[in-house]
Amino acid sequence: MNPSHTLIEKLSKFTEKQRKIIYENTFSIQLTKGCSIACFDCGAGAKPKLSDYITPDELTEILTEGKFPHLNGLYHASDPLDYDFEGTDYLEIHKIASKILQSKPYIATAVPKGKEEFVLKYLLHGNYEKINGWVQGPFINRVSVMKTNYNRIQKTFEQMEGYKEEDQIQTKNWKKNDEIIITNEKSLKAETIYSFNEGTDENLFIVPVWSHYVASIGKPVDFKDVMEYYKYRQKNSGHYLSNTPTEIADHYSDSKPGQIHNKKLGEKFKDDLSDEGIGCAHGVILTPKGAYNIQTQRPTPDNPLGWKPEEITPNNFKVTPYKFYQKIHGEKLEGFLKKGNHRLTGESFIKDVLTKIRLKTFDDILYS
Numbered sequence: 001m002n003p004s005h006t007l008i009e010k011l012s013k014f015t016e017k018q019r020k021i022i023y024e025n026t027f028s029i030q031l032t033k034g035c036s037i038a039c040f041d042c043g044a045g046a047k048p049k050l051s052d053y054i055t056p057d058e059l060t061e062i063l064t065e066g067k068f069p070h071l072n073g074l075y076h077a078s079d080p081l082d083y084d085f086e087g088t089d090y091l092e093i094h095k096i097a098s099k100i101l102q103s104k105p106y107i108a109t110a111v112p113k114g115k116e117e118f119v120l121k122y123l124l125h126g127n128y129e130k131i132n133g134w135v136q137g138p139f140i141n142r143v144s145v146m147k148t149n150y151n152r153i154q155k156t157f158e159q160m161e162g163y164k165e166e167d168q169i170q171t172k173n174w175k176k177n178d179e180i181i182i183t184n185e186k187s188l189k190a191e192t193i194y195s196f197n198e199g200t201d202e203n204l205f206i207v208p209v210w211s212h213y214v215a216s217i218g219k220p221v222d223f224k225d226v227m228e229y230y231k232y233r234q235k236n237s238g239h240y241l242s243n244t245p246t247e248i249a250d251h252y253s254d255s256k257p258g259q260i261h262n263k264k265l266g267e268k269f270k271d272d273l274s275d276e277g278i279g280c281a282h283g284v285i286l287t288p289k290g291a292y293n294i295q296t297q298r299p300t301p302d303n304p305l306g307w308k309p310e311e312i313t314p315n316n317f318k319v320t321p322y323k324f325y326q327k328i329h330g331e332k333l334e335g336f337l338k339k340g341n342h343r344l345t346g347e348s349f350i351k352d353v354l355t356k357i358r359l360k361t362f363d364d365i366l367y368s
């Protein structure tokens, strides 16, 4: 696939000041156009095939030119791990970006085909990322497991050294005083931390996962058990970055028939939409095709994802100031919008003032 270079060409048409404002409000640089996973109920509206990308040199140029105080990740309606162009895969481009930004881009992936082992390696062996000696959280922040990718992840898991059935420790008499998370619903709950000081009747299958052991009674440990382990860790991690494990978004267990995800979004569900989309910010995204305003709204039949990208152009220069609403800490979209965060794009403004003052003015004045 040849890159179109459209983003870099379009950015060059803006003035330096305009680019500065765009960058300061950018929360996502979507490196690829389209997503190889092709979920029919994609809540981000991704097209089901890769068709364009931002080159490593272009990304370096953009990141070096601007300041990106709100940049969260290198994907949006896409999967970061799809990036593999010009001899640079996602890991490489992540390193380039982290070095320039001095912080870690967030990674959420639904495990594109061929990346199963890459993701499993991180899930099984531990994955904190440090930049300049500071823990930045897990390298892969979130993995979406769905009915459509579970089987290939499980198949790879079964073939991995140390995790194949014949490699799993089997015992009826586990004496070691390590923490073991048992995930076999037949016996103990996933929440149970169990120290085996006595023998059991059935064979225990045990594998090391990160700094613990995951065990299953009566059957080899499978990827579902690993997921339970991660969900357990997530619930009990506290608030320390150094303790935060990769989050497993388990759509494998919770999606309804006829859905891959747990939310109903997009054209397909336009008459029965979920209350919230998956977006959690107002601001700007850069994609291989240009710079776009994004405003999070309640999904409606006209706007069934809850946001629509609107292109920013030099002649009609309107930029949505960055705003984030914290789903994680329970702020609902409704509360976020009620606070006056609805419809932020307004008049063109290019004032050479501090970002904060500018954004405050913008928030106060430019509702429509």
Ligand code: SF4
Pocket (backbone or CB within 6 Å): 035, 036, 037, 038, 039, 041, 042, 043, 044, 045, 046, 076, 077, 078, 079, 110
């Ligand atoms: S939901 Fe995520 S993984 Fe699925 S098509 Fe959309 S961007 Fe890709």
